[in-house]
Structures are given as structure tokens and as C-alpha cells.
Amino acid sequence: MHPFSCHYQTPYSKTLLIACDSNYFMNWGQHCVRSALDNKVAIHCHVVNPTDNILRDVSCIDFKNFSFSYNVFDFSKYHMYERKAYLYTLRYFIALDFFQQNLCHYICILDADTIIKNNPLEIQSNFFVSYSANAEHDWKKVGGNFVIFHIQHKEFVKKLCENIIQKFSQIPDEHSVKQMNKYHRGNTIGLDQSCLAITLKELNYSNCIQVPNTEIPLVSKHQSVNSYVWSLTGGNKKNNPQIANFLQNKYAGIIGKNF
16 A cells, blocks of 8 residues: 655755544644644644645745645545554655655654643654553554654665555455454554564664653643643543543634634
């Protein structure tokens, strides 16, 4: 399914990076972007199959610290789990493309359902992945919601993308994936995490991880905790109307809005 071609504005040399489809962008990604811009943090947002409204409104934004890209992709040839795997992993191919063109030298990759509370680009680390070598399954060894790459690790990102392509080609039919247990399915379609773990092992790269020495957590799943980012993944938070109202009030999106 990879590689891809896309249309983009030139990203900042040091930037956050998120990627999602248009529905996820409208529901969550635009709040992530707004939270970054409110904190004066550079962010690059990539949207798959953006609507005309998204393209129109984003093209009108002339705002410091923001860049945007998109690609058009025909998902009709792929089943649900293949589509998920594509969306989970697309951000790594974008990062590799930016490195290969020398457009960026430092990228912090986040989930699109993330709210920026402090500036992750101030963290002192050239390579960070949350890694638990003793976890039983590759999918559980790595956290994919906060990853830092400096351009000096471009070859790692390249190998990671090669592994993703290989593992994607091995995803079985939708029924077979549906019958898998949680962990087998995670290894099979959660390729952003499982392939990170595989690549770390193949390249003996775990000793390159630079765990940041910070006074606050990198990621928290709780709004009240002072962290670099607040993750909306898990805990049924996305179905909580109070959180939805909070996001609408504090981080009003960028589509149909004036900055």
C-alpha cells in the first residue's frame, strides 16, 4: 500500500507530526493542531482524502508554526483492518520523506487525538520510543503515541518503513484478522508499534533510545495532569460529552473558524 505521493506545504525544520483521515481530523486532529498553535509549537498535519471544506479552510490559514499536507487514496480495494494499518503507519512514511528531502531535522510524532499542553520540541532527545523489551508481544513493547526522531536516525526510519511494507503485505483477509485474539491482531495491524519493536531489535537500536530527563510526564491520559501532551486514546474519553464540550470551548477547531 505504501509508498505514496502527496501534496504539501514545506514543514518547519523542527516540528510535531500527526496524520489521519478527514473524519478523524474533523473530530480530533484539528483540536490537536489548535492546541499546538495556542502553545506556539510547530505542527505538521497530514490528512488522507481531505474534504473540499478542509482543503478550502486550510488553504486560507497563514499562521506561523503550521504546515499541512494531504494525499488521495482509494481505500475501496482494502478491507477494514488494512485501512487501519495504513492510517496507523502513514506518519512514518511522511517523516522519512521529510528527512530524505532535508526538509526537517527533528520530528516528534504524535497520535492525532492528542492535546498539546507543553512544548514537546523543547525535550532534549534525538531518538525516543517508549520501549519495554520484556513485553510478550511486539505490539505491546512499544508506545506509538510519542516518538522522537532526529534526522541522524534517518536510516532507522527507512528500515522501519521497509518493515511496515513487508508486514502490511502479510495481513490476511478480514475474517481471519477478526478471529484473532487481541494481541495477535495488534501485532498484525498495529504496525506502527509492532514494526517499531521489530526494527529496534533487528538493528540492535534499543541502546540508542535517549529517555528524556523531564520534570513532567511526556504523556498523560488525564486532563488534570501537567504533562507535555494529553492523550485522548483509551478510557472511553471520546464518548464523554464533557470532554467534547471542553475541546470545543478551549481548542475550537481550525475548520470554519477564524484565528
